[in-house]
Amino acid sequence: MSNRRAAAVLAAVVLAALAVAAYALYPALSLAVVGPPSDYERTTVTAYDDGGERLGSVEVRVADDRVKRYAGLSYTENLSADEGMWFVHDDTASRTFVMRGMSFDIDIVFVGANGTVTAIHHAEAPAEGVDGDTLRYGGTGRYVLELPAEWTTRHGVEVGDCLDAAGYETTCAR
Structure with missing residues (x-):
């Protein structure tokens, strides 16, 4: 050559x-x-049990591009009782979320394309001096919902229940 x-x-x-x-x-x-991004769209996510009974709802910011998904809640000081973030991906896949830059505990809910809850994690904020990138929570889904800590427990949301997000093809509750 x-x-x-x-x-x-x-x-x-x-x-x-x-x-x-x-x-x-x-x-x-x-x-x-x-x-950090400031131009989030918003929607409502409503949880239903497997019998169709409404369990609760949250108003969410929609993280639907790479920068918004990467930022996540890292630049958020706290969440009100019925507020969260809805992460939208192009496909259903195995995903890992981290607690980068988090200063409060959250629930991380993995959701299939039709809205079925596939995994729930109660994620603690990193201790002082701990890199939140090392706190990893995995699951399979097209969507991921981050909520105030213990929201899923207070509302009785479990794996197999349905999350219906207004404007998305989450049809398990219909």
């Missing part, structure tokens, strides 16, 4: 690596430069 061709291949590999790194770092860099 000629030196010129080897240099071209090396340059292409370096450019591809830079593109992948830029894509991966985009949410964190965007938050560092621009700050």
